[in-house]
Amino acid sequence: MAAAGVIQTSDSPWVSPAVLVRKEDGSLQFCVDYRRLNAVTTKGSYLLLRLDDAIDSVSVSNWFCGLDLCSGYCPATFERLMEKILHAVPASACVVYLDNILVHAASFATTLTNLCLVFQQIAKANLRLTLAKCSLFRHQTSFLGQVVSEKGVSTDPTKVEAVEQWSVLTSTAEVHSFQDLASYYWHFIAGFVDIARPLHKLSEKAQQFQWSPSSQDAFDQLCRALITAPVLALPDPSKPFILDTDASNDSGGVVLSQMGDHVERAVAQGYWGRPTSTLDWCEDNYVVSFYIAEFWNTVSNLIMILPPIYGAIQTMKDGLEVRYVFAFLGLAAVGIGSWCFHMTLQYEMQLLDELPMIYSCCVFVYCLYECFRQENTVHYFPIVVLLIFSVVVTVVYLQWKEPVFHQVMYGILVGCLVLRSIFIVTWVYPWLRPLSYTSLSVFMIGFLLWNIDNHLCDTLRGTRKRLPPVVGAVTQLHAWWHILTGLGSYLHILFSLQTRSTYLKHRPKVKFLCGVWPVIRVESQKTT
Numbered sequence: 001m002a003a004a005g006v007i008q009t010s011d012s013p014w015v016s017p018a019v020l021v022r023k024e025d026g027s028l029q030f031c032v033d034y035r036r037l038n039a040v041t042t043k044g045s046y047l048l049l050r051l052d053d054a055i056d057s058v059s060v061s062n063w064f065c066g067l068d069l070c071s072g073y074c075p076a077t078f079e080r081l082m083e084k085i086l087h088a089v090p091a092s093a094c095v096v097y098l099d100n101i102l103v104h105a106a107s108f109a110t111t112l113t114n115l116c117l118v119f120q121q122i123a124k125a126n127l128r129l130t131l132a133k134c135s136l137f138r139h140q141t142s143f144l145g146q147v148v149s150e151k152g153v154s155t156d157p158t159k160v161e162a163v164e165q166w167s168v169l170t171s172t173a174e175v176h177s178f179q180d181l182a183s184y185y186w187h188f189i190a191g192f193v194d195i196a197r198p199l200h201k202l203s204e205k206a207q208q209f210q211w212s213p214s215s216q217d218a219f220d221q222l223c224r225a226l227i228t229a230p231v232l233a234l235p236d237p238s239k240p241f242i243l244d245t246d247a248s249n250d251s252g253g254v255v256l257s258q259m260g261d262h263v264e265r266a267v268a269q270g271y272w273g274r275p276t277s278t279l280d281w282c283e284d285n286y287v288v289s290f291y292i293a294e295f296w297n298t299v300s301n302l303i304m305i306l307p308p309i310y311g312a313i314q315t316m317k318d319g320l321e322v323r324y325v326f327a328f329l330g331l332a333a334v335g336i337g338s339w340c341f342h343m344t345l346q347y348e349m350q351l352l353d354e355l356p357m358i359y360s361c362c363v364f365v366y367c368l369y370e371c372f373r374q375e376n377t378v379h380y381f382p383i384v385v386l387l388i389f390s391v392v393v394t395v396v397y398l399q400w401k402e403p404v405f406h407q408v409m410y411g412i413l414v415g416c417l418v419l420r421s422i423f424i425v426t427w428v429y430p431w432l433r434p435l436s437y438t439s440l441s442v443f444m445i446g447f448l449l450w451n452i453d454n455h456l457c458d459t460l461r462g463t464r465k466r467l468p469p470v471v472g473a474v475t476q477l478h479a480w481w482h483i484l485t486g487l488g489s490y491l492h493i494l495f496s497l498q499t500r501s502t503y504l505k506h507r508p509k510v511k512f513l514c515g516v517w518p519v520i521r522v523e524s525q526k527t528t
């Protein structure tokens with residue numbers, strides 16, 4: 001080394017031992033142990049680039065070259081050196097973070113030009129690159145522990161693969177190292193702070209290490225989120241930004257997004273993208289499944305779909321009036337619309353849920369107010385009134401998009417049904433009281449839960465986090481509203497059908513399928 005002019009004799013009062021260290025690739029590296037010198041050296045300080053800013057600067061690029069320098073030690077000194085060397089290269093061409101250098105551009109030709117420029121500067125400074133660790137002209141590369149591509153930024157699978165093997169954390173030190181990994185990727189995980197809270201508590205100094213069901217739940221949720229983390233779009237400064245904000249008594253949230261390729265892409269956390277509906281219920285989105293926004297609110301609609309379809313088929317088989325087939329199918333249509341709405345939280349699907357609620361309720365009103373008419377007669381006046389009502393509600397709601405308007409209109413129709421039912425069981429058929437009042441009570445309990453879910457959502461969410469996941473599922477009150485309103489509506493159709501069949505002297509009877517599920521049986525009206 002002396003002959004090569006790399007080292008020279010010195011008579012300095014300072015001396016540091018030299019050692020040869022074997023590197024991973026088997027080669028030897030000459031190192032000097034400067035620990036004692038470092039101990040008495042005043043450290044230089046230099047502001048490092050923010051990680052987010054470093055990633056943001058590659059937002060409109062499609063080509064990436066990752067360069068790795070042979071050696072880089074003291075962060076401040078090294079960063080200062082790198083920025084000095086590459087100061088002539090703009091961030092839109094090359095981002096430097098310690099010994100990570102990312103040359104990038106939107107086109108191949110520009111990438112080549114940028115790369116030549118960076119190579120020249122590195123050569124001028126007499127620095128060396130480790131060829132094996134450089135990746136040239138890629139559409140996707142690993143940078144600062146994240147995978148950067150033309151689509152955006154995602155977690156580095158090699159960094160999170162260890163997560164799949166982890167089943168439980170056994171010490172505060174393990175919690176710390178898991179937290180370090182997870183918090184590095186916090187912006188890929190919706191509600192990170194809330195989910196990680198039990199682990200954070202566990203790692204507090206004064207706390208004795210005790211692994212509880214809530215720690216396990218937080219750990220499982222974070223592992224799941226890390227493994228299935230989405231690709232976040234990189235910001236394009238030339239396009240407008242959309243800022244969505246939300247706040248409650250104990251937390252706040254923001255989502256920054258942009259329109260891209262005709263769809264709003266950004267921090268969408270699930271298959272159907274950012275919710276566009278005017279309502280988003282208390283159940284947390286995309287927690288149970290990546291494909292279903294509100295899982296429990298979706299599957300609970302089955303009760304509004306299957307029994308009414310069975311009811312419609314049975315009504316046809318029994319040769320009863322077609323209006324009751326419409327009533328059953330109307331309820332099933334609401335159930336299908338509601339399924340689509342909660343699965344996607346898209347505005348169009350919301351209409352598929354809410355407008356059929358109005359239409360089917362109009363059919364119910366017609367059935368109940370026309371139940372004391374001659375068989376096979378149709379009165380057009382109530383049909384026209386209800387049609388006009390439906391059209392007006394539809395047109396106004398499409399323009400106004402105010403959910404309260406829809407709720408009031410639906411409430412008016414339910415009110416008409418309640419009043420008519422009370423009239424029937426008070427003045428005409430008092431023996432139908434049990435069925436009518438059961439239907440009303442079930443519906444009203446559902447409505448009560450609907451209100452609690454809306455008004456006490458923050459409290460419910462907070463409580464759920466402290467309970468095992470199975471409790472979280474059964475405390476989804478909007479799902480219970482579906483179950484109870486579905487059952488209440490079904491019983492209401494039975495009540496309406498029984499009233500009508502009694503009036504027509506078809507001798508209806510309530511039977512229980514499998515001993516539990518109520519159906520109406522009448523003497524078959526089909527003529528052979």
Ligand SMILES: CCCCCCCC/C=C\CCCCCCCC(=O)N[C@@H](CO)[C@H](O)/C=C/CCCCCCCCCCCCC
Pocket residue numbers: 279331334338341353354357360361364407408410411414415417418421436439440443447450482485486488489492
């Ligand atoms: C005497 C019997 C009463 C039973 C009446 C049954 C009427 C059923 C009519 C249609 C079936 C619809 C089933 C409802 C499905 C709900 C789907 C749903 O959750 N949709 C939401 C979107 O997810 C939608 O935004 C929800 C709107 C809820 C509106 C709630 C307003 C309820 C108003 C009830 C007022 C009762 C007034 C009583 C007055 C005496």
Ligand SMILES: [Ca+2]
Pocket residue numbers: 280281282283284285294
């Ligand atoms: Ca929700």
Ligand SMILES: [Zn+2]
Pocket residue numbers: 297338342478482
């Ligand atoms: Zn619903």
